[in-house]
Amino acid sequence: MILNDGYKHCSLKINNTLGLNINTRFLFVAKNRETILKAWRFSKFLKLPFLTLGEASNVLFLEDFNGVIVLNRIKGIKISENHKIWKLHVGAGENWHCFVKKMLTKGIFGLENLAWIPGTVGSVPIQNIGAYGVELKDFCSYVDVMHLRNGSIKRIYSDECNFSYRDSIFKNKYWTDFVIVAVGISLEKKWQPILTYKDLKYLNPISAWDIFNEIFIIRKRKLPDPKIIGNAGSFFKNPIVTQKKATLLLEYFPAMPHYPFINNQIKLAGAWLIEQCNLKNLYVGDSAVYHKQALVLINKGHATPQDILCLAKEIRIRVGRQFDVWLEPEVRFIKSTGECNAIEMIS
Ligand SMILES: Cc1cc2nc3c(=O)[nH]c(=O)nc-3n(C[C@H](O)[C@H](O)[C@H](O)COP(=O)(O)OP(=O)(O)OC[C@H]3O[C@@H](n4cnc5c(N)ncnc54)[C@H](O)[C@@H]3O)c2cc1C
Known part of the structure; x- marks a missing residue:
């Protein structure tokens, strides 16, 4: 099979908003459905993993991707x-x-x-x-x-x-x-x-x-611009807990922000939980908690996927120990073979 409109061994550094220095084995830019199908068949032919991306603003690459990535650029x-x-x-x-x-x-x-x-x-x-x-x-x-x-x-x-x-x-x-x-x-x-x-x-x-x-x-006040500081928006979801759990937490932490959620559940503010654990200045290597919004993890320039992974693990453990609330990533984690279970990766 010949690679006509794809690229071989491509850097994704400018194609992921965390700005991680990651490569993919093959990259296709698809302006129509046919190119997506072609890229998928190409991946099947070579028995390689296949992944569709938009602007990679919600993904954490854990390592180079050993497969075919297609950037969806179908317009109209x-x-x-x-x-x-x-x-x-x-x-x-x-x-x-x-x-x-x-x-x-x-x-x-x-x-x-x-x-x-x-x-x-x-x-x-x-x-x-x-x-x-x-x-x-x-x-x-x-x-x-x-x-x-x-x-x-x-x-x-x-x-x-x-x-x-x-x-x-x-x-x-x-x-x-x-x-x-x-x-x-x-x-x-x-x-x-x-x-x-x-x-x-x-x-x-x-x-x-x-x-x-x-x-x-x-x-602008709360979030870093990915063009200047690498990030993927909120790294963690705001946790959802039962009413019973929220009542218990409120006994110990009366100032804890909480919001009614569907099915009698309560939504907590992940950023507040992180701040209460004094993690606003936490960093690992070149990755750090963003000082204006603790749910956002940033790449200060040369962060590696491992830096971000370690930082996320540390935050999850410390918040978990203090509140018995276990943060879950909002960001999707991608290994060399495709997407993996993000919670397992930081547990
Ligand atoms: C500064 C900043 C602020 C943000 N603010 C918010 C916010 O306020 N609210 C919010 O909800 N999110 C926010 N986000 C997260 C992100 O912008 C959104 O989740 C966005 O929708 C992701 O789009 P993307 O094209 O970059 O997806 P990608 O990161 O490229 O992909 C995300 C997932 O979707 C899959 N995918 C992508 N395109 C397709 C497709 N066409 N078909 C099938 N699967 C596909 C990918 O494989 C991947 O698993 C923010 C991110 C940043 C960096």
Whole structure:
């Protein structure tokens, strides 16, 4: 089999937001479905692992990838409407933030709370991205997945996606042998601002652009820009605990932030737990806890995957010992052979 539109032995340093010095054996940049299928067949032919990526803003490579990576760059935005709703069909390789901004420019509002999140459109349903009081599930109407074995497309409607906090059906049933190729989004024409998040409550919005701009300010204050400081956003999920567990913790730590969650559960603030363990200045090698937001782990320049892994392990152990709450990574861990169990890797 001849490699026409792929690359051999490629560095991924500029293709992962943690900025880790990682290589892949083969890399394809797919602007259409055919290239994805070609890359997948190529991997099967060579009996190598296969991985689809967007902008690698939610992954931790633990070592060089000994297989075929395809970067999804399928573009295209189709807009249709009825008297109540904007219907958007978006190619999986569109940059999410650019898409959100483009819609606002066209007067199509609703996604502004999710602006400035790095990554591609194809990745947003996988962990049901969320920020500032909204989640993707609030707007997603369907996800188109391509079956790699035969190239067929299946449309998964929102109610079948099993969306929950940083989770969806795309992390299990539609994980291996499937690639997301498009996402359908519905937005009400009658725009309603969502200001439930504490830092937005005092905003008196004139337009969706005010929220968009405010969110830029909030994010800039709290999160490092991956172009300057390598990071993958929140490294850990905010832990979800039972009501009983939360009540017990609150007896010992009355100031502990806690928020009601579905099924009578309670969501805790992972960053607060880390701070209470005095881990804000913790570092291993060139990786460190970000001083403005403790859920974020950063690469100060020359961090290795092992630095980040050790740091994450240490945080999980110390928080676990103090609170008996065991943090779980939000970031996906990738070994040379493919994705591995992130919790096991830091336990
Ligand atoms: C500074 C910063 C801020 C962030 N803020 C937020 C935030 O507020 N909220 C939030 O939810 N997340 C946030 N994130 C995390 C991240 O941006 C999102 O998870 C984003 O959706 C990941 O997109 P990506 O294209 O980079 O995915 P990648 O990291 O490339 O991939 C993530 C996973 O999805 C798989 N995948 C990617 N594309 C496809 C596809 N087309 N088909 C099938 N599988 C695929 C990959 O194999 C991988 O397992 C932040 C990250 C950074 C760096």
